[in-house]
Amino acid sequence: MLLNSTVGFIGGGNMAEAIIKGLISGGMAPRNIIVSDPVQDRRALLASTLSVRTTDENSEVAQQAELIVLSIKPQMAASVLTALENTITAQQLVLSIMAGISTTIIEESLQNGVRVVRAMPNTPALVQAGATAICGGRRAGEADLALAKELFSLVGTVYQVGERQMDAVTGVSGSGPAYVFSFIEALSDAGVKNGLPRDVATGLAVQTVLGSAQLLQQSNEHPAVLRDRVSSPGGTTIAALHTLENGRLHGLLMDAVDAAVKRSKELAGIKLL
Numbered sequence: 001m002l003l004n005s006t007v008g009f010i011g012g013g014n015m016a017e018a019i020i021k022g023l024i025s026g027g028m029a030p031r032n033i034i035v036s037d038p039v040q041d042r043r044a045l046l047a048s049t050l051s052v053r054t055t056d057e058n059s060e061v062a063q064q065a066e067l068i069v070l071s072i073k074p075q076m077a078a079s080v081l082t083a084l085e086n087t088i089t090a091q092q093l094v095l096s097i098m099a100g101i102s103t104t105i106i107e108e109s110l111q112n113g114v115r116v117v118r119a120m121p122n123t124p125a126l127v128q129a130g131a132t133a134i135c136g137g138r139r140a141g142e143a144d145l146a147l148a149k150e151l152f153s154l155v156g157t158v159y160q161v162g163e164r165q166m167d168a169v170t171g172v173s174g175s176g177p178a179y180v181f182s183f184i185e186a187l188s189d190a191g192v193k194n195g196l197p198r199d200v201a202t203g204l205a206v207q208t209v210l211g212s213a214q215l216l217q218q219s220n221e222h223p224a225v226l227r228d229r230v231s232s233p234g235g236t237t238i239a240a241l242h243t244l245e246n247g248r249l250h251g252l253l254m255d256a257v258d259a260a261v262k263r264s265k266e267l268a269g270i271k272l273l
């Protein structure tokens with residue numbers, strides 16, 4: 001169903017590129033993908049590296065695509081949606097990945113009885129290891145959610161949540177890769193500080209995060225149980241964990257996610273451009 005549809009992206013930035021790569025890897029023909037972006041360099045890059053069709057007219061995407069992905073910044077939502085008010089119809093499905101912007105705002109901006117699904121993906125979608133949550137708007141049916149699930153399944157795992165949980169999703173997995181990259185960078189710096197060459201330090205740090213995540217996923221244990229198995233009595237790990245807890249790592253991360261959740265809620269109420 002998805003692979004035979006025409007999928008359009010309004011906004012050809014980082015996330016659109018990640019999803020498009022996943023779609024193509026999943027078997028979608030590039031000619032069935034059309035992307036609009038006002039920036040010539042972005043259009044040229046997407047056309048040359050992914051062979052998708054590009055345009056600088058959002059209306060062209062809105063006219064041609066059966067599934068329209070809104071992959072612009074939330075601050076652009078109002079101006080872009082207003083301009084497409086009379087172009088997008090109830091026969092099309094609108095799939096928004098914009099942080100903070102509710103399905104109601106999109107439905108009200110577009111009118112025409114349009115069906116909207118909202119999603120929060122993350123950048124590991126670029127390597128088919130994404131985590132995405134989806135929720136349906138007022139008029140989205142099971143088939144619409146199934147189509148969105150099919151799309152994001154090509155780039156990773158998909159959870160369906162209630163729309164009120166989308167801000168929490170944004171704070172945990174949408175922004176989450178940035179926290180993990182900071183963690184890896186710090187771990188690598190610590191290796192270099194203690195005498196390791198940078199490439200070795202980064203390689204060890206990356207594989208440690210990847211391997212620990214895989215172990216956790218496959219073992220089905222609580223993270224604390226696995227942490228305990230690393231911590232020998234009187235050993236090195238418990239000494240390091242003591243330092244992390246003195247620095248409030250756990251509470252700090254929870255505060256960081258709270259800040260992202262708060263910002264996601266604020267984005268819903270921004271004075272849209």
Ligand SMILES: NC(=O)C1=CN([C@@H]2O[C@H](COP(=O)(O)OP(=O)(O)OC[C@H]3O[C@@H](n4cnc5c(N)ncnc54)[C@H](O)[C@@H]3O)[C@@H](O)[C@H]2O)C=CC1
Nearest residue numbers: 011012013014015037039071072073074097098099121122
């Ligand atoms: N980057 C991330 O990790 C994630 C981003 N998102 C959401 O995805 C959306 C896009 O984010 P990114 O790809 O990171 O941003 P980006 O800045 O890389 O992409 C936005 C693209 O929209 C284009 N654009 C600007 N004005 C436009 C217009 N009037 N019409 C059409 N295109 C226009 C820009 O040239 C740019 O290429 C945002 O709403 C963000 O909240 C969601 C999950 C994760």
Ligand SMILES: O=C(O)[C@@H]1CCC=N1
Nearest residue numbers: 099170173174175176
């Ligand atoms: O930082 C942001 O606003 C977007 C949403 C989730 C990840 N990046």
